[in-house]
Amino acid sequence: MKLRLSSQTLLVLDAFLEQAEEWKYGYDLSRVTGLKSGTLYPILMRLSERQLLETQWEAGEPGKPPRHMYRFTPDGLRFARANAAANAGSGLGQVALGLVEA
Amino acid sequence: MGAPRTLAAKLLRAVVRLAPAESRDWAAAMLRELDFIEGDWAALFWALGSLAAILRHATTAWRARSIKKNKETAMSTTGKKVLIITMGALCLLGLAGCAFPMLLLVPDLFPELRHAWWPLAPIAIAIPVIIIGFAAGFLWRKRGPVAAGILLVVLAVAFHVAVHVAKHQ
Numbered sequence: 001m002k003l004r005l006s007s008q009t010l011l012v013l014d015a016f017l018e019q020a021e022e023w024k025y026g027y028d029l030s031r032v033t034g035l036k037s038g039t040l041y042p043i044l045m046r047l048s049e050r051q052l053l054e055t056q057w058e059a060g061e062p063g064k065p066p067r068h069m070y071r072f073t074p075d076g077l078r079f080a081r082a083n084a085a086a087n088a089g090s091g092l093g094q095v096a097l098g099l100v101e102a
Numbered sequence: 103m104g105a106p107r108t109l110a111a112k113l114l115r116a117v118v119r120l121a122p123a124e125s126r127d128w129a130a131a132m133l134r135e136l137d138f139i140e141g142d143w144a145a146l147f148w149a150l151g152s153l154a155a156i157l158r159h160a161t162t163a164w165r166a167r168s169i170k171k172n173k174e175t176a177m178s179t180t181g182k183k184v185l186i187i188t189m190g191a192l193c194l195l196g197l198a199g200c201a202f203p204m205l206l207l208v209p210d211l212f213p214e215l216r217h218a219w220w221p222l223a224p225i226a227i228a229i230p231v232i233i234i235g236f237a238a239g240f241l242w243r244k245r246g247p248v249a250a251g252i253l254l255v256v257l258a259v260a261f262h263v264a265v266h267v268a269k270h271q
Contacts, residue, residue, distance in 0.1 A: 025138070026132065026141060027135040027148075030148075036148075036150075037148045037151035037152045037155060038151030038152040038154040040133065040151075040155075040156050041151075041156075042158055042159065045159055057130075065130075065134055066133030067135070068127070068128075068130070068134060068135075
């Protein structure tokens with residue numbers, strides 16, 4: 001199934017592209033993208049189901065429950081970079097990211 | 103901890119408990135993030151958004167499962183119908199297989215009909231076919247596929263007889 005690249009999905013992909021090798025947390029992504037949990041998590045779920053994101057539970061401090069983390073898979077990184085390059089060429093990426101007015 | 107945050111935590115714990123297996127990890131992830139959210143109202147809105155996300159995820163998974171199940175059920179129903187039609191056809195063929203040798207015995211059993219028999223053959227065939235046709239029609243309401251099997255065989259035999267008669271006239 002083809003992934004629908006809404007402006008919100010583009011925001012999430014862009015957030016993951018910054019320091020792509022690092023694991024990211026849900027709330028941090030929400031703050032960076034400005035997306036509410038009701039919008040952010042369905043996107044994370046779709047990306048994960050399509051094997052574009054890998055997820056992991058962080059082993060935190062003893063006595064504290066683990067935290068869920070997300071990172072691009074190699075496929076996801078390729079997809080996001082290709083998409084970013086395509087959008088940068090057409091200027092769509094900047095519109096979707098709210099950097100310029102549509 | 104303010105009331106909105108307490109409510110948010112309770113809500114998300116309930117979501118984790120009640121969520122279907124495929125959504126439970128995600129619900130637990132959302133609950134854990136609650137500890138890092140500054141502001142009680144922000145925590146409550148986070149929980150409400152999370153509830154919506156889990157509901158969407160669970161609904162999508164449920165719909166995908168029901169579509170798959172419906173397809174499987176439809177396939178098994180079709181297979182069952184084919185089997186029943188075949189059974190109806192085999193029943194009629196068995197009946198015809200028993201009746202045909204009896205027709206051949208008529209000249210031996212009734213020697214006076216030895217020469218008069220063949221002109222009467224179409225009538226002898228037509229009467230059982232009409233009876234079977236009516237029986238299949240009545241059977242249609244209760245055992246549609248069986249009736250369909252019987253009618254298919256009747257049609258095939260009728261076609262065969264029509265071709266036979268056309269060729270030998």
